[in-house]
Amino acid sequence: MAHGAGGKASRRLVEGLFAPLLFGSASGPLGDAAHLDFDGTKIAITTDSFVVKPLTFPGGSIGELAVNGTVNDLAVSGARAEAMVVTYVLEAGLPTSVLEAEVRAMGNAARKTGVIISGGDTKVVEHGKADSMYITTTGIGRPIPGISIDPKSVRRGDKIILSGPIGDHGITILLARGELDLEADLRSDTRSVLPLVEVLAKAAGPGIRWMRDPTRGGVATSLNELARDCRLGIVLSEEQLPVHDAVRGACELLGLDPLHIANEGQFLTVVGPEYADTALNALNLAVGGEEAKIIGEVREQPAGAVLVKTLYGGSRIVDMLVGDPLPRIC
Amino acid sequence: MKFVDEFREPEVITRTAEEIRRLADPGRHYRIMEVCGGHTHAIYRFGLKDLLPTNIELIHGPGCPVCVLPMGRIDDGLSIAQDPNVIFAAFGDMMRVPGTTGSPLEHKARGMDVRIVYSPSDALKLAKNNPDRHVMFFAIGFETTAPSTALTLVRAKEWGLHNFSVFCNHVTIIPAIRAILDSPDMRIDAFIGPGHVSTVIGCRPYEWIAKNEHKPVAVSGFEPLDILQSIVMVLRQLKAEEAEIENQYKRVVPWEGNRAALGAMAEVFELRPYFEWRGLGFISQSALRIKDSYAEWDAEKRFVVPGVRVTDPKAAQCGEVLKGVLKPNQCKLFARECTPEHPIGALMVSSEGSCAAYFNYEHRKTEMVISISSVA
Numbered sequence: 001m002a003h004g005a006g007g008k009a010s011r012r013l014v015e016g017l018f019a020p021l022l023f024g025s026a027s028g029p030l031g032d033a034a035h036l037d038f039d040g041t042k043i044a045i046t047t048d049s050f051v052v053k054p055l056t057f058p059g060g061s062i063g064e065l066a067v068n069g070t071v072n073d074l075a076v077s078g079a080r081a082e083a084m085v086v087t088y089v090l091e092a093g094l095p096t097s098v099l100e101a102e103v104r105a106m107g108n109a110a111r112k113t114g115v116i117i118s119g120g121d122t123k124v125v126e127h128g129k130a131d132s133m134y135i136t137t138t139g140i141g142r143p144i145p146g147i148s149i150d151p152k153s154v155r156r157g158d159k160i161i162l163s164g165p166i167g168d169h170g171i172t173i174l175l176a177r178g179e180l181d182l183e184a185d186l187r188s189d190t191r192s193v194l195p196l197v198e199v200l201a202k203a204a205g206p207g208i209r210w211m212r213d214p215t216r217g218g219v220a221t222s223l224n225e226l227a228r229d230c231r232l233g234i235v236l237s238e239e240q241l242p243v244h245d246a247v248r249g250a251c252e253l254l255g256l257d258p259l260h261i262a263n264e265g266q267f268l269t270v271v272g273p274e275y276a277d278t279a280l281n282a283l284n285l286a287v288g289g290e291e292a293k294i295i296g297e298v299r300e301q302p303a304g305a306v307l308v309k310t311l312y313g314g315s316r317i318v319d320m321l322v323g324d325p326l327p328r329i330c
Numbered sequence: 331m332k333f334v335d336e337f338r339e340p341e342v343i344t345r346t347a348e349e350i351r352r353l354a355d356p357g358r359h360y361r362i363m364e365v366c367g368g369h370t371h372a373i374y375r376f377g378l379k380d381l382l383p384t385n386i387e388l389i390h391g392p393g394c395p396v397c398v399l400p401m402g403r404i405d406d407g408l409s410i411a412q413d414p415n416v417i418f419a420a421f422g423d424m425m426r427v428p429g430t431t432g433s434p435l436e437h438k439a440r441g442m443d444v445r446i447v448y449s450p451s452d453a454l455k456l457a458k459n460n461p462d463r464h465v466m467f468f469a470i471g472f473e474t475t476a477p478s479t480a481l482t483l484v485r486a487k488e489w490g491l492h493n494f495s496v497f498c499n500h501v502t503i504i505p506a507i508r509a510i511l512d513s514p515d516m517r518i519d520a521f522i523g524p525g526h527v528s529t530v531i532g533c534r535p536y537e538w539i540a541k542n543e544h545k546p547v548a549v550s551g552f553e554p555l556d557i558l559q560s561i562v563m564v565l566r567q568l569k570a571e572e573a574e575i576e577n578q579y580k581r582v583v584p585w586e587g588n589r590a591a592l593g594a595m596a597e598v599f600e601l602r603p604y605f606e607w608r609g610l611g612f613i614s615q616s617a618l619r620i621k622d623s624y625a626e627w628d629a630e631k632r633f634v635v636p637g638v639r640v641t642d643p644k645a646a647q648c649g650e651v652l653k654g655v656l657k658p659n660q661c662k663l664f665a666r667e668c669t670p671e672h673p674i675g676a677l678m679v680s681s682e683g684s685c686a687a688y689f690n691y692e693h694r695k696t697e698m699v700i701s702i703s704s705v706a
Contacts (some may be wrong), residue, residue, distance in 0.1 A: 008671065009671070179446065179447070179448065179452070180448050181448070181452075245331060248331060252331070252334060254422075255681070257375075309377075310375075310376050310377045311338060311340045311343075312338075312340050312343045312344065312347075312376065312377070312378075312381060313340075313344070313381065314376055314378055314379070314380040314381055315380060316374060316375060316376075316377045316691040316692070317690065317691050317692065317693070318691075319690050326422035326423070326425050326426065326446070327421075327422040327423075327446070327448065328421075328423050328680075328681065328682065329421040329422060329449075329471075329475070
């Protein structure tokens with residue numbers, strides 16, 4: 001199960017099995033989408049499957065996630081989503097009203113972000129052989145002019161910008177499962193980050209070195225991957241991390257680290273130091289980017305790892321997550 | 331956030347750290363054991379070691395219930411849940427703890443009905459909502475969680491709910507501290523006492539540590555400031571050559587403990603003659619079992635339990651690390667065969683275990699310092 005949770009085990013599965021057998025030796029660092037060049041015509045392509053329980057939660061639902069997730073994977077690879085195909089795997093007995101609501105949610109999300117859903121496939125499996133509904137979306141996009149994303153271009157002194165508060169989605173889902181007698185005024189942050197990425201590209205295009213949407217495994221996992229790919233150290237300042245009080249409270253109670261919690265509407269970017277202020281200002285002025293912050297910078301050490309400076313002058317290493325975050329009680 | 335932020339105020343923390351540096355005699359090496367795994371976790375998470383002078387060494391104690399649970403007990407619990415009618419319910423803490431044939435989470439992936447619950451009463455609710463199934467709650471923890479297990483059993487009896495049982499692994503903290511103090515290679519100057527356990531048992535049960543063993547104890551909360559203040563307390567005592575029990579966590583811990591909680595435990599539990607602790611071996615009168623008057627809800631009596639004993643690999647030096655003789659990274663297996671993903675020894679299992687905490691938060695930091703100094 002840990003192999004699907006987005007952390008260390010997932011990465012090992014991709015690097016150890018999929019990359020060598022499917023992608024051949026040409027594969028570089030693992031990005032969110034593949035950029036291909038067909039005789040001068042450049043496209044980006046990505047795919048993602050969505051398995052969420054419960055199907056709907058405060059702030060969104062699986063259908064909305066399925067559209068936004070793929071749009072975001074393309075956006076942080078430096079591409080604007082243009083078209084998408086959808087595959088549904090449905091469990092026999094799923095109420096039609098549930099399916100209809102999700103299809104509607106997908107349509108709305110697609111229109112909002114300006115992507116065309118141009119085809120799809122449906123499979124129904126026996127009752128008990130799937131958990132109500134799985135959605136896979138595959139998206140293609142056009143490169144956003146003027147930006148190039150490559151972890152190898154990251155340099156010492158570069159700044160790390162986070163688009164907004166973290167942990168809202170993961171904690172919302174945890175609470176929405178209803179297993180915890182905990183309530184909080186929280187909503188999933190699911191949204192398309194494409195508008196913000198475009199704002200960033202316009203303001204600081206040449207300064208952008210790397211982007212990633214910190215979904216499963218959270219900010220800690222995304223930045224650990226970056227640290228490994230660029231062989232430099234990522235140093236974060238805990239003081240600068242935007243986290244809503246409700247998320248912080250739930251994490252305190254359950255023994256979780258907000259840095260490990262999933263997000264569905266935020267992105268991280270590394271920009272050259274000379275572009276950092278411009279990039280941040282542009283994001284802060286844009287709708288939905290008001291809470292963006294510079295959360296840290298790239299240093300020589302600790303090479304290949306992420307270090308968090310605590311509020312008191314201490315520090316700790318933050319590793320990738322192993323498996324899903326589990327609450328600690330005793 | 332109330333009761334959190336005021337104990338994380340950077341300025342107060344800096345002042346307290348300065349006080350520690352003033353009190354610590356540079357010619358002396360201090361070895362202070364924090365008994366509780368929650369403290370270990372907080373020390374690493376907040377980077378508190380960076381604030382202490384190098385002659386103050388924090389030794390991580392046995393207070394991590396997941397870490398000290400022998401693998402055989404997990405195997406026994408899982409073997410009961412092989413019956414498809416049984417739902418295995420446990421805290422999230424237990425889910426990744428490996429038995430010989432895998433962790434509860436791995437068994438779940440293979441089809442076992444494993445549920446994460448947040449309290450024993452959630453497990454009882456599960457039993458009420460699934461009258462055709464049997465719900466077995468795999469209970470772990472010190473006196474912190476034992477009262478809620480006890481109250482749940484009292485309620486199960488009141489409700490006459492017969493499809494519920496508890497596989498009891500509750501342990502008690504005092505015998506473990508005694509075992510560490512009795513150990514011939516023990517070298518500890520003072521204790522930071524467990525905060526959550528003390529909300530139930532109070533401070534009195536520690537008095538012998540001061541009186542007979544002449545070691546200071548400060549019962550401590552879990553915020554950065556709590557832990558630093560507790561270090562100040564024991565340093566002051568050591569300087570004055572005194573040994574007393576001090577209660578730093580007064581906002582939560584009553585000196586006499588929680589009578590209602592102790593009453594519930596006395597109603598349901600009795601001491602086992604002996605119990606095996608991972609890393610420490612058998613300790614007499616160190617764990618709780620369910621009394622005969624609650625036998626119907628005792629999984630060990632209702633089901634056939636194989637009673638498996640699994641010894642840890644000889645190379646794992648958990649006992650030495652637990653007693654503070656070795657640092658986590660001095661164990662031969664640390665970060666080689668034994669990692670949080672594939673724990674071999676007990677202390678790598680839970681994130682509150684000293685080896686896992688060291689691995690997650692400290693290990694590569696040390697490497698970094700070494701690599702920087704080797705460059706210089």
